[in-house]
Amino acid sequence: MRRYWRVMTFYERFEQLVALILSAVIAVVIIVAVVELVEIVALILINEPLNPMRSDAFQLVFGMIMTLLIALEFKHSIVKVALRRESIIQVKTVILIALLALARKFVILDADTSPGKIAALAGALLALGIVYRLVREHDGGAGA
Incomplete structure (x- = not known):
């Protein structure tokens, strides 16, 4: 990105800065969500026996995992913009x-x-x- 910075227009620089800030914010959200997921899984394993017939615990855990996958894909698309592999989402x-x-x-x-x-x-x-x-x-x- 540094080598392109000098030839970028003002808007392209703005777009890059926004992409980097969004990427950092999403990274923080992902880290917080992973910590929360680990805490919830630990609580489920400690407080309740793992019962495959109880779907609510699985729905909670897999819902959180899917949310993390969505956030990771979203972050990946923003990083591609920040690395100038693609100009827009x-x-x-x-x-x-x-x-x-x-x-x-x-x-x-x-x-x-x-x-x-x-x-x-x-x-x-x-x-x-x-x-x-x-x-x-x-x-x-x-x-x-």
């Missing part, structure tokens, strides 16, 4: 993050969730999946 990355968020929503759904809500979420997931595939095909099938 790519549509494909935004769709991927939305797919992860919807997958997380399915993981943490309660058993009494209405069929209409499940159908709406499934429709959104299907639509995003189709759009993601179309974008990948348009980009020549380049990686996620």
Whole structure:
């Protein structure tokens, strides 16, 4: 980034600074979330026997893990901007993050969730999946 700094426009420098600040903030959020996840898992293991039939503990833990994956993917996309590998956040990355968020929503759904809500979420997931595939095909099938 240093070698490009002199030839960057004012806006490109601004964009780089914002990307670096966002990356640092997200890194702090990720660290705090990992610490909280470890604490919750430790409390579950200490206070309650691990029972695979109790889905609420698994929903909590896997929901938190999915949230961390979403944050990591979001940070990764910002770091690519900061390292000048890409000039703006790519549509494909935004769709991927939305797919992860919807997958997380399915993981943490309660058993009494209405069929209409499940159908709406499934429709959104299907639509995003189709759009993601179309974008990948348009980009020549380049990686996620």
